[in-house]
Amino acid sequence: MKILVIGDSIGLPRLKKNSCEVELYYEETYPEQIRQVARQRFSGEDVLLLNACAHARTSLYLMRGAANEVCFLQPDYVVVQLGMADLWPAAGRSVPPPFPDLAGKDPWVGPDEYIRNMERFLQYCFSFPGLGVVMVNIPKCSRYQYSQHGNAWERTLSYNKLLAGFVCFPRLVLVDAYSLFHELGETGIGSDGIHPTRESSRQLGERIVEAIASRRKQD
Numbered sequence: 119m120k121i122l123v124i125g126d127s128i129g130l131p132r133l134k135k136n137s138c139e140v141e142l143y144y145e146e147t148y149p150e151q152i153r154q155v156a157r158q159r160f161s162g163e164d165v166l167l168l169n170a171c172a173h174a175r176t177s178l179y180l181m182r183g184a185a186n187e188v189c190f191l192q193p194d195y196v197v198v199q200l201g202m203a204d205l206w207p208a209a210g211r212s213v214p215p216p217f218p219d220l221a222g223k224d225p226w227v228g229p230d231e232y233i234r235n236m237e238r239f240l241q242y243c244f245s246f247p248g249l250g251v252v253m254v255n256i257p258k259c260s261r262y263q264y265s266q267h268g269n270a271w272e273r274t275l276s277y278n279k280l281l282a283g284f285v286c287f288p289r290l291v292l293v294d295a296y297s298l299f300h301e302l303g304e305t306g307i308g309s310d311g312i313h314p315t316r317e318s319s320r321q322l323g324e325r326i327v328e329a330i331a332s333r334r335k336q337d
Contacts, residue, residue, distance in 0.1 A: 121167045121330075122191055124184050125199035128257060128314060129171030135309040142308065143214070146316045147171075151323025152197070157325055168193070176204045176227050180239035182217070188243060195330055196243055199254035199295070201281070204232050205273040208265065223254060225273065233280045250333045252326050255281045257318075258299040260311030265312045268317040278306060288313045291329040295322055 123129060129149045134141035144150055153167040168311050170187055172179075177200045190248035211310060220226040227235070243249050255278045264271040278296055299306045301316055306318035314322065
């Protein structure tokens with residue numbers, strides 16, 4: 119089984135805020151949790167996972183590189199987890215835009231372009247017979263982060279509402295990361311108020327594997 123994960127820094131290891139201490143090791147990230155849980159869930163199958171997550175990755179990457187990865191890897195499942203970097207307010211950003219044409223834009227990717235990028239990529243994925251897609255919506259951040267970045271919470275709800283419209287697409291399963299982080303509260307959000315903890319990464323990985331399993335039952 120080949121699984122391609124396309125996401126932002128939510129799927130990467132990181133240091134604790136203002137520290138040299140590791141807060142999340144690679145083996146604790148949700149993509150690696152997917153691989154580990156899938157190996158147990160689908161015993162007897164080889165599980166190959168490509169982690170294509172990157173810092174500040176936006177949905178624009180789906181138009182500028184992700185299609186090549188789908189074409190060359192020929193995965194059985196694609197996990198798409200993008201949106202936070204798209205919608206985050208420009209004020210206070212310390213990370214440069216991943217593409218030069220995003221400079222000066224607030225947000226980097228507006229809702230119309232965001233959903234258009236997602237829809238076009240899904241249509242491309244579905245041109246491959248049997249390819250399943252797991253869409254992960256945008257996780258909830260801490261109350262402090264939302265208080266410091268105006269419109270971030272409202273945009274998160276708005277973009278997630280747009281993603282919910284994809285549930286009727288064939289061969290797609292939506293995983294609700296926002297509700298997961300909300301349920302876990304402080305135990306689910308790391309020291310920077312944005313990225314996941316070991317627990318939320320573990321549970322997100324498990325829910326994605328469950329989504330893959332449910333998709334397989336329908337095939």
